[in-house]
Amino acid sequence: MALHKFLIEHAIWPAMEKRKGNKIREIQRALEKSQYEDVAALQREGLTELLLHCKAHVPAYESVLPDEDTIRQDPYAALRCVQPLAKRTFQTEAEAHLADNVPQSARIANCTGGSTGEPVRFFMTRAQVESYEAARWRGLGWYGITQGSRSVMLWGSPIELSQQAQLKNRIKESLLKNRQILSAYHLSEQELAKQVTFLNRYKPEYLYGYASILTAFAQMMERRGLSLKITLKAVVSTSETLEPWQEQLLGRVFRCPVANEYGARDAGILAYRCPEGCMHITAENCVIEVLSPKTHEPLEKGESGVLAVTDLHNFVQPRLRYLLGDVAGISGEACRCGRTLPLLTHVEGREDDLLLGHDGVLVHGNIIGQLLRPVPGVGAFQFRQKSQHEARLLLVRQTPDAVIDEASILVQLKKVLPDTVVAIEYVDEIAPTASGKLRYAIRECPLPDGRKTS
Numbered sequence: 001m002a003l004h005k006f007l008i009e010h011a012i013w014p015a016m017e018k019r020k021g022n023k024i025r026e027i028q029r030a031l032e033k034s035q036y037e038d039v040a041a042l043q044r045e046g047l048t049e050l051l052l053h054c055k056a057h058v059p060a061y062e063s064v065l066p067d068e069d070t071i072r073q074d075p076y077a078a079l080r081c082v083q084p085l086a087k088r089t090f091q092t093e094a095e096a097h098l099a100d101n102v103p104q105s106a107r108i109a110n111c112t113g114g115s116t117g118e119p120v121r122f123f124m125t126r127a128q129v130e131s132y133e134a135a136r137w138r139g140l141g142w143y144g145i146t147q148g149s150r151s152v153m154l155w156g157s158p159i160e161l162s163q164q165a166q167l168k169n170r171i172k173e174s175l176l177k178n179r180q181i182l183s184a185y186h187l188s189e190q191e192l193a194k195q196v197t198f199l200n201r202y203k204p205e206y207l208y209g210y211a212s213i214l215t216a217f218a219q220m221m222e223r224r225g226l227s228l229k230i231t232l233k234a235v236v237s238t239s240e241t242l243e244p245w246q247e248q249l250l251g252r253v254f255r256c257p258v259a260n261e262y263g264a265r266d267a268g269i270l271a272y273r274c275p276e277g278c279m280h281i282t283a284e285n286c287v288i289e290v291l292s293p294k295t296h297e298p299l300e301k302g303e304s305g306v307l308a309v310t311d312l313h314n315f316v317q318p319r320l321r322y323l324l325g326d327v328a329g330i331s332g333e334a335c336r337c338g339r340t341l342p343l344l345t346h347v348e349g350r351e352d353d354l355l356l357g358h359d360g361v362l363v364h365g366n367i368i369g370q371l372l373r374p375v376p377g378v379g380a381f382q383f384r385q386k387s388q389h390e391a392r393l394l395l396v397r398q399t400p401d402a403v404i405d406e407a408s409i410l411v412q413l414k415k416v417l418p419d420t421v422v423a424i425e426y427v428d429e430i431a432p433t434a435s436g437k438l439r440y441a442i443r444e445c446p447l448p449d450g451r452k453t454s
Contacts, residue, residue, distance in 0.1 A: 005148035139272025154209030365441025377402035
């Protein structure tokens with residue numbers, strides 16, 4: 001074991017646990033045990049405790065939840081008495097969601113990255129943070145990654161990078177976390193050889209970053225015929241939907257397993273992909289429901305819908321049935337790895353990635369990527385649907401003189417969105433969201449009532 005890794009795991013972490021009461025590794029050990037046990041019973045117990053707390057101490061839920069006996073008898077039925085909570089609703093009613101028995105000194109202020117254009121401000125507790133981190137380390141542990149494992153983070157948020165650029169944070173990242181950050185805003189064909197050389201010299205055990213940034217880096221390496229001379233334990237994709245073609249590319253270029261981390265800053269680590277290829281829900285920490293985009297009624301296993309998340313460790317500002325805006329499903333199958341954690345199907349993207357097709361049928365925005373990725377000359381794209389009948393397709397040419405077959409693109413789009421008139425616009429770049437994420441399809445209009453689903 002390298003000296004730096006040894007010191008982090010056998011000196012720095014034990015010191016944090018002793019001096020600050022850090023419980024991440026203690027919780028992680030419990031999660032590593034529970035993943036092979038009756039996790040459903042643990043989840044039920046956690047949900048019961050949370051609902052009783054909300055009934056007694058959270059104004060937003062005092063009159064909504066049933067009595068104590070009813071909650072204990074069936075906490076899942078009691079949870080369904082609560083209307084799903086949209087982010088905008090929470091923002092206007094945030095004060096009512098604060099628990100009256102959690103002191104202000106225990107509140108940790110946080111904010112989402114604003115990938116939807118509306119940053120959500122909320123409070124957490126230390127216990128929440130530790131439960132999130134423990135879930136992350138359990139998932140990383142499936143690939144042989146530990147707290148001292150050296151890593152390189154490919155990151156894209158200008159806010160986070162400006163913070164990380166400060167000397168104090170650089171020292172913290174390097175010395176305490178054994179991690180270096182490679183700015184996504186400095187990725188270029190011109191600098192690629194230097195960056196690959198840096199990775200070969202630094203010898204990280206794994207790479208961690210947005211799916212789009214890891215993909216762009218891998219594409220540049222493949223075009224230039226470059227490869228790493230080191231063996232990675234994994235490439236870990238986070239914060240964005242990882243499409244199958246991206247997973248194949250990352251595995252091919254980096255010659256290692258591709259892990260997928262699904263979570264949100266305001267909900268924690270919700271699922272992690274195991275080496276067998278299944279997305280395991282962190283059921284000890286949360287309840288995930290799949291709801292109809294129209295009615296918000298629960299859907300059957302295997303069906304895709306909007307996700308509603310209840311964080312079982314959020315006792316400071318509980319958000320029951322919180323709508324993240326993501327679209328996915330829950331599988332009824334079991335994984336070959338033997339873990340008893342329920343399985344999340346492929347996360348298809350955000351709820352506003354759902355486009356309006358003919359007669360109001362919903363068409364997922366990933367079809368745009370399937371149609372445009374093979375088109376010669378297209379360097380980047382973004383489809384923005386203003387209404388069922390009007391949309392803009394923003395295109396970036398791969399090279400300044402690239403000729404793009406617009407007619408062919410419009411014919412293909414007409415097949416999937418026959419009622420939508422698409423105007424093509426050429427731009428120099430596709431701007432990321434405030435948190436540095438890239439969106440390929442965005443619906444800018446509300447979903448009408450009475451629409452059909454497909």
